[in-house]
Amino acid sequence: MFEEKVLQKIKADKEKWEQGLLAKSLSRSPEAKPVFTTISGTPVERLYTPLDVDGVDYERDLGYPGTFPFTRGVQPTMYRGRYWTMRQYAGFGDAKSTNERYRYLLDQGQTGLSVAFHLPTQAGYDSDHPLSMGEVGKVGVAIDHIDDMRLLFDRIPLDKVTTSMTMNAPAGVLLAMYLAIAKEQGVPWEKVGGTVQNDVLKEIICRGQYIYPPRHTMRLTVDLIEFCQKFVPKWNTISISGYHIREAGSTAAQEMAFTLADGIAYTQACMERGMDVDSFAPRLSFFFNAFTNVLEEVAKFRAGRRYWAKVMRDRFKAKDPRSMMLRYHVQTGGVTLTAQQPLNNIVRVALQTYATALGGGQSLHTNSYDEALCLPTQQAVTVALRTQQIVAEESGATDSIDPLAGSYYVENMTNRIEAEVDEYIKKIDAMGGTLTAIEQGYIQKEIQNSAYRFQKEIESRERVYVGINKYTMEEPPPTGLLRVDMAVGEKKAAALKEYRAKRDNAKWKAALDKLREVSATSENVLPYVIEAVTAKATVGEICDVWRNIYGEYRPKEFV
Template sequence: MANKTKQEWRETTLASALKRAAERQEKFETSSGLEIDTVYAPEDLVNFDYTRDLGYPGGYPFTRGVQANMYRGRIWTIRQYAGFGTAEETNQRYRYLLEQGQTGLSIAFDLPTQIGYDSDHPLAKGEVGKVGVAIDSLQDMEILFQDIPLDKVSTSMTINATAPILLAMYIALGKKQGVEPANLNGTTQNDILKEYIARGTHIFPPRPSMRLATDIFAYCAEQVPRWNTISISGYHIREAGSTAAQEIGFTLANGIAYVQAAIDAGLDVDTFAPRLSFFFNSHINFFEEIAKFRAARRLWAKIMRERFGAKESRSWMLRFHTQTAGCSLTAQQPHNNIVRTALEALAATLGGTQSLHTNSFDEAYAPPSEEAVTIAVRTQQILGYESDITAVVDPLGGSYYIEHLTDSLEKEAGEYITKIDSIGGAVAAIEQGYQQREIQDSSYRYQKQIESGKRTVVGVNKFVSPYPKIVGLLRVKPEAEKKQRERTAQVRKDRNTSNVNQALKRLEDVAQSKDNTMPAFLECVEAYATVGEICDVLRKIFATQKEFLVF
């Protein structure tokens, strides 16, 4: 006899099955500890309203996707984050990736570039070219894009505290190549708030940093209209150990802070909102991740329309980049990482990502080797061109489980936003260490789950076996640092010093006024002032910021 309701089924069919054999776990849970039921049915979507909650792709609230036909037109952009050593070496890697069918570039900068020190600064010792490419002056940027025309690629730059400087360099390089700023495509991460929360490459205190961020919004709205001015990032929040709900809750709360700051600076919401973009993690919890992307889209659409009164449909759209979870990679049996990454990449595409980075299997040891990165690119190509998953938009839409999870995640994330609002917004909450503390608690809980065996990590706490050492790991040559220091010394010798001083002086004046800083940054980089010199000016005016909550 068929059961008529879920309750009846639970009491009869399920109960007798459980009597025969207990389940593998006492409880099944999402990343944030919400209990997962055995099966989902119409009863789990009691207030579900198709038009209100889902609608059709390309229309409000965009739950099903931001474009009407999604990957049927063009698949997501394959965009591998890459950069190491000197500009010459990274240029080689970019050209290799483009030859392999990658469709967008993503620059990894080294830590000194991100934190505003030149390669010859004492604090840069040992760090030059390690986690990304070293860029000190416009000359490095010219070498980085040798034979790569800027009107033919879109370029994402993972750059935050020094974002205006690197964006200025990109614009200046475009001009040198004969490409108008209006024809440049790309993204600056420019998301300083998550640096205080999770990533740690901040330089200045939050308020002047927010002003630099919104200066980019305003400048690009007029001069570089196709530029994604910010990539509001949950990726690093998740990597630091947050749950899925915290990832979207904290990220959208940061988004709210940027929108509010720009409105407070006098910008009309519909002039800058269409160029805001997002960046999320795709972790190993497959269904929860798909639901997370859908929930984030719906929540942001509501925030933009209802809270900020945005009128343009493009202002309501949450467009996002995804990277598979670096923290899910294991050093043990590293080839298993290829499978993990494929699963996470599948979740990102079923969740409707606009672009994707797949991690390489050797990244628990070093930045990816050419062999490893090729497999990562091929993984995306198999998904995109071989598997047919691209033929249908939001194929899991309407699944009782996915819709239920989407609702729960939206609700949970919404509660974090309410909590942050009650503290006084994202900046005030960061200053009090709220998000940082929440993340620390989640990451410790996660670690305990692994160590107690409650959460399985294959090859680490279960199915442990010997594995061969990876050969051919990428090593950044120590000569890179020396070469880079020499080049920067040469640039300082060759440039016109009075032009540099004049440009830096103008930046100093503008930074202390209310004027947009971008033209002054552009003048500095065109005079070949270095990242370190420009940041020294700003450090003097804005001061520097330590971590808000150490432990």
């Protein structure tokens, strides 16, 4: 970015400063520690100057918003046109109570929905399955069948909101229900917008809501992508997620690297299916974490955008610029929250929101300050949403696009993270690809080692965590936490019995038989899943069809 002559002078002057004023100052009062590092453990220099961005070519490496390599953002106007979508992940109890929460959030100015399903639905079990005991309605809403889904979206027009569903191995089943409800509401599928997570690889890596073995579960993922490409063109067919990788302990660069490695695996699988890269890649979306170190997070997002653009153009020969855009949702860091002095979490979330805004995210969930204790209360959810609104409308972070560009620090960190991502991707390629790296436990071990390093730093007080290892205090135990009634489980089980008794048995059986037949072939299963849910098959029944054909994944544990 600078001429050689200018750099020479800066180099000389910097040395003079180091040997003169700085050396004198250090001899009088040394710095607080010998090495400064980000929360990811990356060393941070005392001072960044033009010397640290030597080699950056503005036009090539940064460019303009909405143009390759998208370092500065994926849209030409970014938040000057429209803020990111404020999308709070919510769901608990039964469909009726969650529907009430959704309508409350929409009334408060939230602009999109994000469904948290309870674990039985995520793992493909009905609420009355033995493994569902104790879990019904706990961390999300209990959805067993299409009648639940209809209730969940009662009085919410599906052509006016977009909905994100955190659903992975059974993603097709829940999407099928959503599309069936849209049809009932008279909304054509071309107008339906939203996202299913559908990212089964990261379930195997770290989130744990897997059902089928890797290569079989990938087939269902690709079926959904292919189906939407044809019939639901505005749907984000997958949300390739680094969020949980970071939560499991990875560094910022590992989060980006392993997520993009998963993205490469999905892209390859779709192309092996015979799809043209530009027919599906524009609908691939991503999901990242935001921690409290604003500068490192901003650099991570910028590095990710630039690297993905190059992967899509150079490796997969995409032609459509939309195929090269890293569009992503962000959630603030759940693991950064403390149960101690929980109100401090509001500050952490505010900084993480600021990082998301400066980093150019497309949608955001802000965590509630009480989430290290329980599911969020209504008051905490409201503060979390207001945090986004304050950052968007008061802070000024949204007025100019990619405002930290050109910071010697941020550009240097962006380059550094991109180089680390590239190193990981090359290593994974050499191992034989992402699936092999996962099967060998390589990715899992890298994440666990980072988690271990971080824990040691906290316990040795090398790294400060307010309320945990510094500025601690005695507090009364928190009260007024949100509780989910255990009776939800019993009520759901009874309702399921009635649901199964009342449905047209012949129609139900025929639909499941057909699905079973097709699932054993290479034909796309999605149309048959839609028929099955319409014929009142439950989530558990459909997932069982696939369990019987594909088997179940049982991981080796890499501790």
